[in-house]
Amino acid sequence: MTNPSKQFLSVESAxxxxxxxxxxxxxxxxxxxxxxxxxxxxxxxxxxxxxxxxGDSLARIQESGRIGLELMxxxxxxxxxxxxxxxxxxxxxxxxxxxPPSITPAAGEDSVYLYNTGVQGWxxxxxxxxxxxxxxxxxxxxxxxxxxLPGSDVLMVQRAxxxxxxxxxxxxxxxxxxxxxxxxxxxxxxxxFGAGAEFSSGALLMIANCEFADVFRMTNDPxxxxxxxxxxxxxxxxxxxxxxxxxxxxxxxxxxxxxxxFVADTGRVDDQGNNIQALYRATNNLPNSATPDFQRExxxxxxxxxxxxxxxxxxxxxxTISFVDASGVTASDWKDVVVIRVGLxxxxxxxxxxxxxxQSYELPGTVFVAGTPGTGEQAHAADRRLRKAFVTTLDxxxxxxxxxxxxxxxxxxxxxxxxxxxxxxxxxx
Numbered sequence: 539m540t541n542p543s544k545q546f547l548s549v550e551s552a553x554x555x556x557x558x559x560x561x562x563x564x565x566x567x568x569x570x571x572x573x574x575x576x577x578x579x580x581x582x583x584x585x586x587x588x589x590x591x592x593g594d595s596l597a598r599i600q601e602s603g604r605i606g607l608e609l610m611x612x613x614x615x616x617x618x619x620x621x622x623x624x625x626x627x628x629x630x631x632x633x634x635x636x637x638p639p640s641i642t643p644a645a646g647e648d649s650v651y652l653y654n655t656g657v658q659g660w661x662x663x664x665x666x667x668x669x670x671x672x673x674x675x676x677x678x679x680x681x682x683x684x685x686x687l688p689g690s691d692v693l694m695v696q697r698a699x700x701x702x703x704x705x706x707x708x709x710x711x712x713x714x715x716x717x718x719x720x721x722x723x724x725x726x727x728x729x730x731f732g733a734g735a736e737f738s739s740g741a742l743l744m745i746a747n748c749e750f751a752d753v754f755r756m757t758n759d760p761x762x763x764x765x766x767x768x769x770x771x772x773x774x775x776x777x778x779x780x781x782x783x784x785x786x787x788x789x790x791x792x793x794x795x796x797x798x799x800f801v802a803d804t805g806r807v808d809d810q811g812n813n814i815q816a817l818y819r820a821t822n823n824l825p826n827s828a829t830p831d832f833q834r835e836x837x838x839x840x841x842x843x844x845x846x847x848x849x850x851x852x853x854x855x856x857x858t859i860s861f862v863d864a865s866g867v868t869a870s871d872w873k874d875v876v877v878i879r880v881g882l883x884x885x886x887x888x889x890x891x892x893x894x895x896x897q898s899y900e901l902p903g904t905v906f907v908a909g910t911p912g913t914g915e916q917a918h919a920a921d922r923r924l925r926k927a928f929v930t931t932l933d934x935x936x937x938x939x940x941x942x943x944x945x946x947x948x949x950x951x952x953x954x955x956x957x958x959x960x961x962x963x964x965x966x967x
Contacts, residue, residue, distance in 0.1 A: 595886035595924040599840065603884045603928035606817050606838040610693075611932050613797050614878055618656025618936040619697040621790055622748040625653045625936055633769070633776045634742055634755045638675040638796065638822070640696065641753065648775075652696065653873045657934065659846050659864035660692045662800075675796055675822065681834045682820050685802040689916055690843045691864060692800045693880070698744050698792035702728045705745075706764075707785035714784025719777050721766035724791065731767065733759040737793070740773060744792040750780040753794055767791075796822040798832065801844045808887035812921055817841035817882065842883045842911060842918055842925070845901040849877035849931075863903045876937040881929040889922035896920060899927040 618625045629649035632641055640655040660670045667688050674694070676682045686692050705714050706723040715722055722745065724731065731737045741756045755773035760766060771777050783789035798820040806814045816839045820832035847861040851874055861879060881901030899906045899918065906927075909917030918925060 591888070591890045592924065595888065595890045596926075598886045599884050599924060599926045602838045602840050603882055603926065606841055606882050606884070607880065607928055607930050609819070609837055610799055610880055611930065613695045613697070613799075614657070614693075614880070614932045615935050616697045617695045617934050618652050620652055620744070620751055620936075621698060621700070621746045621792060622788055623746050623751050624748075625651065625656070628746075628749065628751050630744070630751050630753050631780050632753045633774045633779070634753050635773050635775055637742070637753065639673060639677075640675050640796070641794070651873070652698075653937065655694075655696050655872065656936065657696075657848075657875055657878065658694045658872055659848065659867070661864050662686045662688050662690055662692060664688045676798060676820070676832050681832055682798055682800060685818075686800040687802055687815060687843070687911075689911065690801040691846045692798060693844070693846050693878075694796060694798045696794075696796050698746070699795045701730060701791045701793060702726075703730050703791055705783060705785045705789050705791065713786070714789065715779075715782040717782050718779050720782060721768050722783065722791075723764065723766050724760065726760065726765050731756075731760040731765060733761070742794055743767070744794045745779065745783050745789060746792065747781075747783060747787045747789040750783075752779045754779065796832075799844065801841055804836065804839065810889050810921075812887065812889075812919065812923060814839060814887060815842050817844065838884075840884050840886060842885055843901065843906060843916075844883075845881045845904055845916075847879040847902040848875045849879065850874045851876050861902070875934065877931060877933050879929065879931045881927060883918060883925060883927050885918070885923045885925045887923070890924050891922040894920045894922055895925060897925070899925060900929075901927055902929060 620628070620630065629651050630641060631649045632643050633648070640658075641650050641652070643650050658674075660674075662670050667686070668683060670686075670692070671677050671683045682692070703724050703726040706725050707713050726732075729735055731741075733739075737743065737756065739756060739759050742753065743756055744751060744753050746752070754769045756767050757770040757772045757774070758766075758768040769777055769779065781787075800818055800820070801815055802818050804814045804816045808814060817837045818834055819837050820834045822832050847863060848867050849859040849861050850867070850871060852858050852860045859877060867875065879902040883899055883901060883906055894908070895918070896908045898908075901916075904916045906916045906918050908920035911917050911919055
Protein backbone atom coordinates (compact mmCIF):
# COMPACT_ATOMS: atom_id res chain seq x y z
CA MET A 539 0.00 0.00 0.00
CA THR A 540 1.30 3.41 -0.90
CA ASN A 541 2.36 5.70 1.89
CA PRO A 542 0.26 8.92 1.56
CA SER A 543 2.99 11.07 3.09
CA LYS A 544 5.52 9.94 0.52
CA GLN A 545 3.06 10.68 -2.24
CA PHE A 546 2.57 14.18 -0.91
CA LEU A 547 6.31 14.80 -0.73
CA SER A 548 6.87 13.67 -4.27
CA VAL A 549 4.24 16.06 -5.56
CA GLU A 550 5.75 18.90 -3.57
CA SER A 551 9.18 18.13 -4.95
CA ALA A 552 7.82 18.12 -8.46
CA UNK A 553 6.33 21.56 -7.94
CA UNK A 554 9.65 22.87 -6.65
CA UNK A 555 11.40 21.48 -9.69
CA UNK A 556 8.96 23.09 -12.05
CA UNK A 557 9.34 26.51 -10.34
CA UNK A 558 13.18 26.66 -10.36
CA UNK A 559 14.79 29.57 -12.43
CA UNK A 560 13.03 32.37 -14.37
CA UNK A 561 10.08 32.18 -16.57
CA UNK A 562 10.34 33.44 -20.15
CA UNK A 563 8.30 36.51 -19.29
CA UNK A 564 10.49 37.28 -16.31
CA UNK A 565 13.62 36.85 -18.42
CA UNK A 566 12.33 39.21 -21.10
CA UNK A 567 11.43 41.79 -18.49
CA UNK A 568 14.87 41.49 -16.91
CA UNK A 569 16.60 41.86 -20.30
CA UNK A 570 14.46 44.87 -21.17
CA UNK A 571 15.26 46.56 -17.87
CA UNK A 572 18.97 45.78 -18.24
CA UNK A 573 18.98 47.11 -21.79
CA UNK A 574 17.23 50.28 -20.71
CA UNK A 575 19.75 50.80 -17.92
CA UNK A 576 22.71 50.14 -20.23
CA UNK A 577 21.23 52.42 -22.89
CA UNK A 578 20.72 55.13 -20.29
CA UNK A 579 24.29 54.82 -19.07
CA UNK A 580 25.59 54.86 -22.66
CA UNK A 581 23.44 57.89 -23.51
CA UNK A 582 24.67 59.75 -20.44
CA UNK A 583 28.24 58.87 -21.37
CA UNK A 584 27.84 59.98 -24.97
CA UNK A 585 26.08 63.19 -23.95
CA UNK A 586 28.81 63.87 -21.42
CA UNK A 587 31.48 63.15 -24.01
CA UNK A 588 29.77 65.40 -26.56
CA UNK A 589 29.41 68.15 -23.98
CA UNK A 590 33.08 67.81 -23.07
CA UNK A 591 34.14 68.00 -26.72
CA UNK A 592 31.93 71.03 -27.31
CA GLY A 593 33.26 72.67 -24.16
CA ASP A 594 36.87 72.00 -25.14
CA SER A 595 36.28 73.33 -28.66
CA LEU A 596 34.56 76.45 -27.36
CA ALA A 597 37.39 77.06 -24.88
CA ARG A 598 40.00 76.75 -27.65
CA ILE A 599 38.03 79.07 -29.91
CA GLN A 600 37.63 81.70 -27.21
CA GLU A 601 41.30 81.51 -26.32
CA SER A 602 42.35 81.76 -29.97
CA GLY A 603 40.06 84.73 -30.61
CA ARG A 604 41.25 86.54 -27.50
CA ILE A 605 44.93 85.98 -28.22
CA GLY A 606 44.59 86.93 -31.89
CA LEU A 607 42.86 90.23 -31.18
CA GLU A 608 45.21 91.01 -28.30
CA LEU A 609 48.33 90.52 -30.42
CA MET A 610 46.87 92.65 -33.19
CA UNK A 611 45.68 95.39 -30.85
CA UNK A 612 49.16 95.91 -29.39
CA UNK A 613 50.48 96.78 -32.83
CA UNK A 614 47.46 98.61 -34.22
CA UNK A 615 47.13 101.01 -31.29
CA UNK A 616 50.76 102.10 -31.84
CA UNK A 617 50.38 102.75 -35.57
CA UNK A 618 52.29 105.85 -36.60
CA UNK A 619 54.28 106.09 -33.37
CA UNK A 620 57.50 108.08 -33.74
CA UNK A 621 58.58 108.86 -30.21
CA UNK A 622 57.66 112.14 -28.59
CA UNK A 623 57.47 113.90 -31.95
CA UNK A 624 53.99 114.59 -33.30
CA UNK A 625 53.38 112.65 -36.49
CA UNK A 626 51.21 115.42 -37.92
CA UNK A 627 53.63 118.28 -37.41
CA UNK A 628 56.99 116.46 -37.55
CA UNK A 629 57.68 114.64 -40.85
CA UNK A 630 60.23 111.88 -41.28
CA UNK A 631 63.27 113.20 -43.11
CA UNK A 632 64.44 110.19 -45.11
CA UNK A 633 68.14 110.28 -45.98
CA UNK A 634 68.51 106.49 -46.25
CA UNK A 635 69.32 105.19 -49.71
CA UNK A 636 66.80 102.76 -51.17
CA UNK A 637 64.16 103.17 -48.46
CA PRO A 638 61.02 101.02 -48.42
CA PRO A 639 58.44 102.20 -51.00
CA SER A 640 56.03 103.21 -48.24
CA ILE A 641 58.39 105.92 -46.95
CA THR A 642 60.09 106.93 -50.19
CA PRO A 643 59.74 110.72 -50.57
CA ALA A 644 58.16 112.15 -53.68
CA ALA A 645 60.42 113.52 -56.40
CA GLY A 646 62.16 116.66 -55.20
CA GLU A 647 61.23 115.99 -51.56
CA ASP A 648 63.23 114.52 -48.70
CA SER A 649 60.46 113.97 -46.14
CA VAL A 650 57.29 111.94 -45.64
CA TYR A 651 54.56 111.90 -43.01
CA LEU A 652 54.22 108.60 -41.19
CA TYR A 653 50.49 109.14 -40.68
CA ASN A 654 50.04 108.46 -44.42
CA THR A 655 51.31 104.89 -44.05
CA GLY A 656 51.00 104.22 -40.32
CA VAL A 657 48.08 101.98 -41.11
CA GLN A 658 47.01 100.55 -44.47
CA GLY A 659 44.85 97.68 -45.61
CA TRP A 660 43.92 95.61 -48.62
CA UNK A 661 41.11 93.26 -49.60
CA UNK A 662 42.22 90.02 -51.24
CA UNK A 663 39.95 88.43 -53.83
CA UNK A 664 40.43 85.55 -56.22
CA UNK A 665 40.89 88.06 -59.05
CA UNK A 666 43.46 90.19 -57.20
CA UNK A 667 45.37 87.51 -55.29
CA UNK A 668 48.62 88.21 -57.16
CA UNK A 669 48.18 91.94 -57.77
CA UNK A 670 46.67 93.44 -54.60
CA UNK A 671 50.11 94.25 -53.16
CA UNK A 672 51.36 96.32 -56.12
CA UNK A 673 53.56 99.18 -54.92
CA UNK A 674 53.76 97.95 -51.34
CA UNK A 675 56.84 97.11 -49.29
CA UNK A 676 56.08 93.42 -49.76
CA UNK A 677 55.22 93.36 -53.46
CA UNK A 678 55.92 89.95 -55.05
CA UNK A 679 56.97 88.43 -51.73
CA UNK A 680 55.33 85.00 -51.87
CA UNK A 681 55.40 84.74 -48.09
CA UNK A 682 52.50 87.20 -48.13
CA UNK A 683 51.22 87.86 -51.65
CA UNK A 684 50.57 84.33 -52.82
CA UNK A 685 49.44 82.96 -49.48
CA UNK A 686 47.00 85.60 -48.23
CA LEU A 687 43.62 83.87 -48.34
CA PRO A 688 41.11 85.28 -50.87
CA GLY A 689 38.00 86.58 -49.18
CA SER A 690 40.03 87.86 -46.25
CA ASP A 691 41.89 91.14 -45.63
CA VAL A 692 45.49 92.20 -45.09
CA LEU A 693 46.43 94.86 -42.53
CA MET A 694 49.79 96.65 -42.31
CA VAL A 695 50.96 98.77 -39.37
CA GLN A 696 54.05 100.98 -39.43
CA ARG A 697 55.66 102.48 -36.37
CA ALA A 698 58.93 103.32 -34.70
CA UNK A 699 60.06 100.64 -32.22
CA UNK A 700 62.07 102.02 -29.28
CA UNK A 701 65.47 100.46 -28.67
CA UNK A 702 67.31 99.91 -25.41
CA UNK A 703 70.41 101.55 -26.86
CA UNK A 704 70.46 105.24 -25.96
CA UNK A 705 72.40 108.30 -27.03
CA UNK A 706 75.35 108.76 -24.71
CA UNK A 707 75.08 111.56 -22.17
CA UNK A 708 78.62 111.22 -20.86
CA UNK A 709 81.76 113.18 -21.67
CA UNK A 710 83.42 110.17 -23.33
CA UNK A 711 82.02 109.61 -25.87
CA UNK A 712 80.69 113.17 -26.17
CA UNK A 713 77.21 114.15 -25.03
CA UNK A 714 75.43 113.34 -28.25
CA UNK A 715 76.30 114.68 -31.69
CA UNK A 716 78.53 117.73 -31.98
CA UNK A 717 77.19 118.79 -35.39
CA UNK A 718 74.63 117.44 -37.87
CA UNK A 719 77.19 115.28 -39.66
CA UNK A 720 78.83 113.86 -36.53
CA UNK A 721 78.80 110.24 -35.48
CA UNK A 722 76.11 109.29 -32.97
CA UNK A 723 77.64 108.11 -29.66
CA UNK A 724 75.54 105.43 -27.99
CA UNK A 725 75.33 103.29 -24.88
CA UNK A 726 74.34 99.76 -25.94
CA UNK A 727 73.66 97.66 -22.81
CA UNK A 728 72.04 94.77 -24.69
CA UNK A 729 74.55 94.54 -27.53
CA UNK A 730 72.05 95.40 -30.27
CA PHE A 731 74.66 97.02 -32.51
CA GLY A 732 77.73 95.53 -34.16
CA ALA A 733 78.86 92.83 -36.58
CA GLY A 734 76.59 89.80 -36.20
CA ALA A 735 74.21 91.67 -33.90
CA GLU A 736 70.61 92.63 -34.62
CA PHE A 737 71.74 95.92 -36.17
CA SER A 738 74.89 95.96 -38.28
CA SER A 739 76.14 97.97 -41.24
CA GLY A 740 73.24 98.79 -43.58
CA ALA A 741 70.62 98.80 -40.83
CA LEU A 742 67.67 101.13 -41.31
CA LEU A 743 67.29 103.26 -38.20
CA MET A 744 65.36 106.26 -37.01
CA ILE A 745 66.51 108.97 -34.63
CA ALA A 746 64.14 111.60 -33.29
CA ASN A 747 63.49 114.13 -30.58
CA CYS A 748 60.28 116.06 -30.04
CA GLU A 749 60.94 118.41 -32.97
CA PHE A 750 62.80 116.42 -35.65
CA ALA A 751 62.94 112.86 -36.98
CA ASP A 752 65.40 111.25 -39.43
CA VAL A 753 65.47 107.83 -41.09
CA PHE A 754 68.96 106.73 -42.14
CA ARG A 755 71.17 103.70 -42.73
CA MET A 756 74.04 102.83 -40.45
CA THR A 757 77.33 102.61 -42.36
CA ASN A 758 79.52 100.87 -39.79
CA ASP A 759 79.57 98.03 -37.29
CA PRO A 760 79.78 99.73 -33.89
CA UNK A 761 82.31 98.11 -31.59
CA UNK A 762 84.42 98.74 -28.53
CA UNK A 763 83.58 100.27 -25.19
CA UNK A 764 82.54 103.58 -26.75
CA UNK A 765 80.24 102.69 -29.64
CA UNK A 766 79.30 105.22 -32.29
CA UNK A 767 76.87 105.00 -35.20
CA UNK A 768 78.04 106.38 -38.54
CA UNK A 769 75.63 107.59 -41.23
CA UNK A 770 77.85 108.37 -44.21
CA UNK A 771 76.95 108.81 -47.86
CA UNK A 772 77.92 105.22 -48.66
CA UNK A 773 74.33 104.21 -47.81
CA UNK A 774 72.60 107.58 -47.46
CA UNK A 775 71.76 110.42 -49.80
CA UNK A 776 73.10 112.90 -47.25
CA UNK A 777 75.39 112.46 -44.26
CA UNK A 778 73.83 115.36 -42.38
CA UNK A 779 70.78 114.78 -40.19
CA UNK A 780 68.13 117.41 -39.47
CA UNK A 781 69.84 118.49 -36.26
CA UNK A 782 72.69 117.49 -33.98
CA UNK A 783 70.80 115.07 -31.72
CA UNK A 784 71.85 115.08 -28.07
CA UNK A 785 70.78 113.19 -24.98
CA UNK A 786 69.49 116.28 -23.23
CA UNK A 787 67.14 117.08 -26.15
CA UNK A 788 65.06 113.92 -25.56
CA UNK A 789 66.58 112.29 -28.64
CA UNK A 790 66.16 108.53 -28.94
CA UNK A 791 66.98 105.70 -31.33
CA UNK A 792 64.32 103.54 -32.97
CA UNK A 793 63.94 100.68 -35.40
CA UNK A 794 61.52 101.44 -38.23
CA UNK A 795 59.08 98.55 -38.25
CA UNK A 796 56.36 97.33 -40.60
CA UNK A 797 54.04 94.54 -39.44
CA UNK A 798 51.55 92.76 -41.69
CA UNK A 799 48.64 90.62 -40.46
CA PHE A 800 46.87 88.18 -42.79
CA VAL A 801 45.15 84.79 -42.90
CA ALA A 802 46.67 81.87 -44.82
CA ASP A 803 46.39 78.10 -45.12
CA THR A 804 48.82 76.25 -42.85
CA GLY A 805 49.09 73.25 -45.16
CA ARG A 806 47.91 71.04 -42.30
CA VAL A 807 44.65 69.14 -41.86
CA ASP A 808 42.85 67.96 -38.74
CA ASP A 809 41.86 64.38 -37.94
CA GLN A 810 38.79 64.69 -40.16
CA GLY A 811 40.77 66.03 -43.11
CA ASN A 812 39.62 69.65 -42.74
CA ASN A 813 42.10 72.28 -43.91
CA ILE A 814 43.50 74.36 -41.06
CA GLN A 815 43.97 78.11 -41.55
CA ALA A 816 45.75 80.49 -39.20
CA LEU A 817 46.41 84.14 -38.46
CA TYR A 818 49.93 85.10 -39.53
CA ARG A 819 52.18 88.03 -38.74
CA ALA A 820 54.99 89.11 -41.06
CA THR A 821 57.54 91.62 -39.77
CA ASN A 822 60.04 93.36 -41.98
CA ASN A 823 63.67 92.41 -41.63
CA LEU A 824 64.95 95.83 -42.61
CA PRO A 825 67.97 96.12 -40.31
CA ASN A 826 70.57 94.56 -42.59
CA SER A 827 68.86 94.44 -45.96
CA ALA A 828 68.57 97.02 -48.72
CA THR A 829 65.13 95.67 -49.56
CA PRO A 830 62.39 94.46 -47.20
CA ASP A 831 62.47 90.81 -46.28
CA PHE A 832 59.41 89.97 -44.23
CA GLN A 833 59.80 87.21 -41.68
CA ARG A 834 56.55 85.27 -41.34
CA GLU A 835 55.29 83.55 -38.21
CA UNK A 836 52.07 81.74 -37.37
CA UNK A 837 50.23 83.39 -34.49
CA UNK A 838 46.91 81.63 -33.94
CA UNK A 839 45.66 78.37 -35.44
CA UNK A 840 42.06 78.10 -36.51
CA UNK A 841 41.50 81.64 -37.80
CA UNK A 842 39.56 81.20 -41.03
CA UNK A 843 39.11 84.84 -42.00
CA UNK A 844 39.98 88.39 -40.99
CA UNK A 845 37.96 91.43 -42.02
CA UNK A 846 38.85 95.03 -41.25
CA UNK A 847 36.95 98.30 -41.49
CA UNK A 848 38.52 101.73 -41.15
CA UNK A 849 36.94 104.60 -39.26
CA UNK A 850 37.36 107.89 -41.14
CA UNK A 851 36.57 111.14 -39.37
CA UNK A 852 34.31 112.70 -41.97
CA UNK A 853 32.89 115.56 -39.90
CA UNK A 854 35.46 117.20 -37.57
CA UNK A 855 32.88 119.56 -36.08
CA UNK A 856 30.70 116.71 -34.85
CA UNK A 857 33.45 114.10 -34.54
CA THR A 858 31.55 111.89 -36.97
CA ILE A 859 33.23 108.62 -37.96
CA SER A 860 32.29 106.55 -41.01
CA PHE A 861 33.46 102.95 -41.28
CA VAL A 862 34.48 101.70 -44.73
CA ASP A 863 36.31 98.72 -46.20
CA ALA A 864 39.86 99.07 -47.50
CA SER A 865 38.52 99.56 -51.02
CA GLY A 866 36.69 102.66 -49.77
CA VAL A 867 39.84 104.37 -48.49
CA THR A 868 41.75 106.42 -51.06
CA ALA A 869 45.50 106.96 -50.89
CA SER A 870 44.97 110.41 -49.40
CA ASP A 871 42.45 109.15 -46.82
CA TRP A 872 44.70 106.86 -44.80
CA LYS A 873 45.84 109.81 -42.70
CA ASP A 874 42.24 110.35 -41.60
CA VAL A 875 41.77 106.85 -40.20
CA VAL A 876 41.41 107.25 -36.44
CA VAL A 877 39.88 103.92 -35.45
CA ILE A 878 39.92 100.36 -36.80
CA ARG A 879 37.35 97.61 -36.44
CA VAL A 880 38.84 94.11 -36.68
CA GLY A 881 36.95 90.83 -36.92
CA LEU A 882 38.21 87.24 -36.82
CA UNK A 883 36.27 84.10 -37.71
CA UNK A 884 37.73 81.28 -35.61
CA UNK A 885 37.04 77.55 -35.73
CA UNK A 886 38.20 74.60 -33.66
CA UNK A 887 39.69 71.47 -35.20
CA UNK A 888 37.55 68.36 -35.23
CA UNK A 889 33.90 67.71 -36.01
CA UNK A 890 31.89 68.31 -32.84
CA UNK A 891 28.53 69.49 -34.19
CA UNK A 892 25.66 67.10 -34.81
CA UNK A 893 24.92 68.67 -38.21
CA UNK A 894 26.82 70.68 -40.82
CA UNK A 895 27.32 74.31 -39.81
CA UNK A 896 24.86 76.38 -41.84
CA GLN A 897 25.02 79.49 -39.65
CA SER A 898 26.03 82.96 -40.85
CA TYR A 899 28.74 84.90 -39.03
CA GLU A 900 28.93 88.69 -39.10
CA LEU A 901 32.34 90.32 -39.40
CA PRO A 902 33.04 94.01 -40.06
CA GLY A 903 31.48 94.95 -43.38
CA THR A 904 30.39 91.46 -44.40
CA VAL A 905 28.60 88.26 -43.44
CA PHE A 906 30.21 84.84 -43.88
CA VAL A 907 27.77 82.16 -44.99
CA ALA A 908 28.20 78.43 -45.51
CA GLY A 909 29.91 77.79 -48.82
CA THR A 910 33.34 77.24 -50.33
CA PRO A 911 36.03 79.24 -48.47
CA GLY A 912 39.22 80.54 -50.05
CA THR A 913 37.59 81.33 -53.39
CA GLY A 914 37.33 85.05 -52.85
CA GLU A 915 33.81 84.76 -51.48
CA GLN A 916 32.84 85.52 -47.89
CA ALA A 917 32.13 81.91 -47.00
CA HIS A 918 33.02 79.28 -44.43
CA ALA A 919 33.06 75.52 -44.93
CA ALA A 920 29.75 73.76 -44.37
CA ASP A 921 31.27 71.16 -42.05
CA ARG A 922 30.74 70.16 -38.43
CA ARG A 923 33.42 72.31 -36.83
CA LEU A 924 32.41 74.80 -34.15
CA ARG A 925 32.89 78.48 -35.09
CA LYS A 926 32.64 81.88 -33.48
CA ALA A 927 33.13 85.46 -34.70
CA PHE A 928 35.20 87.93 -32.65
CA VAL A 929 35.07 91.69 -33.29
CA THR A 930 36.83 94.57 -31.56
CA THR A 931 37.28 98.29 -32.19
CA LEU A 932 40.72 99.83 -31.71
CA ASP A 933 41.59 103.51 -31.36
CA UNK A 934 44.80 104.69 -32.99
CA UNK A 935 46.57 106.45 -30.16
CA UNK A 936 48.78 108.55 -32.42
CA UNK A 937 45.96 110.03 -34.50
CA UNK A 938 44.26 113.33 -33.90
CA UNK A 939 40.69 113.98 -34.87
CA UNK A 940 39.66 116.52 -37.46
CA UNK A 941 40.67 117.21 -41.05
CA UNK A 942 44.37 117.74 -41.64
CA UNK A 943 45.18 119.65 -44.82
CA UNK A 944 48.20 121.09 -46.56
CA UNK A 945 48.34 124.85 -46.97
CA UNK A 946 48.26 125.80 -50.63
CA UNK A 947 51.69 126.65 -52.01
CA UNK A 948 53.57 125.54 -48.88
CA UNK A 949 54.95 122.45 -47.22
CA UNK A 950 52.93 123.20 -44.10
CA UNK A 951 49.91 121.30 -42.85
CA UNK A 952 47.25 122.41 -40.41
CA UNK A 953 43.90 121.37 -39.00
CA UNK A 954 41.03 122.87 -40.93
CA UNK A 955 38.91 125.05 -38.59
CA UNK A 956 41.30 124.16 -35.79
CA UNK A 957 39.80 126.29 -33.02
CA UNK A 958 36.23 125.48 -33.90
CA UNK A 959 35.20 124.44 -30.40
CA UNK A 960 37.62 124.69 -27.52
CA UNK A 961 39.74 127.56 -28.80
CA UNK A 962 42.86 125.57 -28.00
CA UNK A 963 43.86 124.36 -31.47
CA UNK A 964 42.35 120.95 -30.90
CA UNK A 965 39.17 120.38 -32.92
CA UNK A 966 38.28 117.47 -30.64
CA UNK A 967 37.54 119.75 -27.68
